[in-house]
Amino acid sequence: MLTASIVILGAGALLLPLLQVVKRGQQQLAGYILAAILAVSFLLIGLFTMSPTAVPWADGLLSPDQLGGVFALVMLGVTLAVTVASFDFIKTSSNPVYYSLLGFTALGMVLLAYSDDLLMLFVAWELMSLPTYALAGFDKKARSNEAAVKYAIIGAMSSAILLYAISLTYGLTGSTQIPMIVSYFAIPAHQTALAGVAVLLFIAGFGFKMSIVPFHMWIPDAYEGAPSTVSTLLASATKKAGFVAAIRVLLVLATVYALTKSPIFSLANVFAALALVTMTVGNISALTQKSMTRLLAYSSIAQAGYILIGFVPFAANPTSAAAALGMTGAILHVINHAILKGAAFLAAGLVFLQLKRTDLGAYNGLARRMPITAITLTLSFLGLAGVPPLNGFWSKLLLFLSVANGPFWWLAVAGIVNSAFSLGYYGWVIKRMYADDPDSPGRVHEPFWFVVVFAVLVGLIIGIGLFPQQAISFASGAANSIIHG
Numbered sequence: 001m002l003t004a005s006i007v008i009l010g011a012g013a014l015l016l017p018l019l020q021v022v023k024r025g026q027q028q029l030a031g032y033i034l035a036a037i038l039a040v041s042f043l044l045i046g047l048f049t050m051s052p053t054a055v056p057w058a059d060g061l062l063s064p065d066q067l068g069g070v071f072a073l074v075m076l077g078v079t080l081a082v083t084v085a086s087f088d089f090i091k092t093s094s095n096p097v098y099y100s101l102l103g104f105t106a107l108g109m110v111l112l113a114y115s116d117d118l119l120m121l122f123v124a125w126e127l128m129s130l131p132t133y134a135l136a137g138f139d140k141k142a143r144s145n146e147a148a149v150k151y152a153i154i155g156a157m158s159s160a161i162l163l164y165a166i167s168l169t170y171g172l173t174g175s176t177q178i179p180m181i182v183s184y185f186a187i188p189a190h191q192t193a194l195a196g197v198a199v200l201l202f203i204a205g206f207g208f209k210m211s212i213v214p215f216h217m218w219i220p221d222a223y224e225g226a227p228s229t230v231s232t233l234l235a236s237a238t239k240k241a242g243f244v245a246a247i248r249v250l251l252v253l254a255t256v257y258a259l260t261k262s263p264i265f266s267l268a269n270v271f272a273a274l275a276l277v278t279m280t281v282g283n284i285s286a287l288t289q290k291s292m293t294r295l296l297a298y299s300s301i302a303q304a305g306y307i308l309i310g311f312v313p314f315a316a317n318p319t320s321a322a323a324a325l326g327m328t329g330a331i332l333h334v335i336n337h338a339i340l341k342g343a344a345f346l347a348a349g350l351v352f353l354q355l356k357r358t359d360l361g362a363y364n365g366l367a368r369r370m371p372i373t374a375i376t377l378t379l380s381f382l383g384l385a386g387v388p389p390l391n392g393f394w395s396k397l398l399l400f401l402s403v404a405n406g407p408f409w410w411l412a413v414a415g416i417v418n419s420a421f422s423l424g425y426y427g428w429v430i431k432r433m434y435a436d437d438p439d440s441p442g443r444v445h446e447p448f449w450f451v452v453v454f455a456v457l458v459g460l461i462i463g464i465g466l467f468p469q470q471a472i473s474f475a476s477g478a479a480n481s482i483i484h485g
Contacts, residue, residue, distance in 0.1 A: 013103030063116035147225020162205030209242030228349025268316035279305025327479035329398030365438025381426035391464035
């Protein structure tokens with residue numbers, strides 16, 4: 001089933017540009033075809049995740065485990081939501097090319113989710129990244145082109161750093177297969193300074209895609225300049241690909257290699273420091289923004305900091321109960337963040353589509369003008385802040401509990417303080433939508449396909465919040481697949 005999903009995604013992405021020859025009035029057909037392909041792929045990956053089997057042709061390249069399944073489902077789900085929302089958002093003669101690029105991105109993300117070999121991981125990384133550079137500049141406006149160029153330059157830099165890390169690792173170990181690399185570094189004599197350099201390069205390479213501080217500066221410009229549907233894809237899907245790559249490579253190395261001989265510079269401490277700085281810088285920067293897209297971009301950076309909290313107990317002691325709880329919380333927050341941030345970015349995209357504005361003033365009285373969009377944005381903000389009983393509460397609770405009873409208890413305190421602080425800017429926007437008067441009192445049309453996507457995402461936000469056990473069990477199974485190999 002994994003093979004079938006890869007084949008139909010690849011074939012669809014390759015063939016969709018041929019629809020350019022179809023009459024202009026029928027070119028939206030490309031979007032419907034891609035939506036059908038993504039839905040079928042989502043179903044196939046879901047069945048494969050419930051009963052994984054070996055993939056003979058990809059032995060040693062792809063790992064058919066539940067971790068890959070969870071991330072593949074999240075990224076395919078986000079891409080499907082972006083595709084459906086694009087029916088109303090993207091209406092140009094280049095529609096087939098746009099949807100083809102989305103298809104290639106989805107294919108790269110699926111391969112990356114299951115990658116168990118560094119070269120396979122790099123190929124999938126590039127297959128995912130290269131189409132997004134074109135998508136970021138798809139509007140062909142000055143700001144969009146500037147965002148695409150910045151994103152491409154930073155992306156090329158991160159790819160170069162990642163490739164250098166892979167080359168160093170291969171030079172040290174003679175292999176690109178992740179399990180063999182871990183076995184090599186498990187021998188104390190092999191834990192050299194050069195190995196430490198390779199680990200640092202991996203952190204930097206993955207850090208760009210995960211948008212952790214100090215590798216985050218491209219995020220606000222890229223998200224603001226790209227079409228809102230593409231910003232949704234970058235924030236809710238490709239960012240998650242960076243996390244699954246980090247989990248497969250960095251965390252397994254963290255279990256066998258100390259960054260230096262000094263315990264102060266252990267990888268657990270490095271992750272803890274990155275988590276603290278990332279969530280704090282993201283939240284403080286978001287508070288000062290006057291553009292909704294930039295506010296969401298910095299909020300997305302802060303959420304990456306919360307996810308990193310789950311890495312800390314695993315890096316410190318991978319066999320502990322706290323490690324299992326932390327990884328479960330991190331994976332669950334990846335799922336919740338994709339849902340919440342996807343809803344928020346698409347809501348902001350619809351406001352821009354209908355009102356042609358991205359400043360926060362456009363949200364004054366939005367509940368009277370676009371009530372469905374307003375309630376979607378409100379619930380996504382409250383979920384991101386961790387307000388019960390929405391889905392974001394449960395993943396943050398697991399993350400904070402995982403470090404609360406150990407030497408990193410201060411990270412739980414910092415996470416709670418940052419979550420409370422984030423309510424400042426989330427609540428300010430909610431107040432604008434419900435308490436302030438709109439500039440124009442007229443009701444604004446909310447397109448059908450956006451409403452469909454909003455309904456699904458809001459259902460997930462509330463459903464997972466009220467009945468979290470299924471989602472927690474799903475995330476726990478994925479965490480166990482990396483903890484127990």
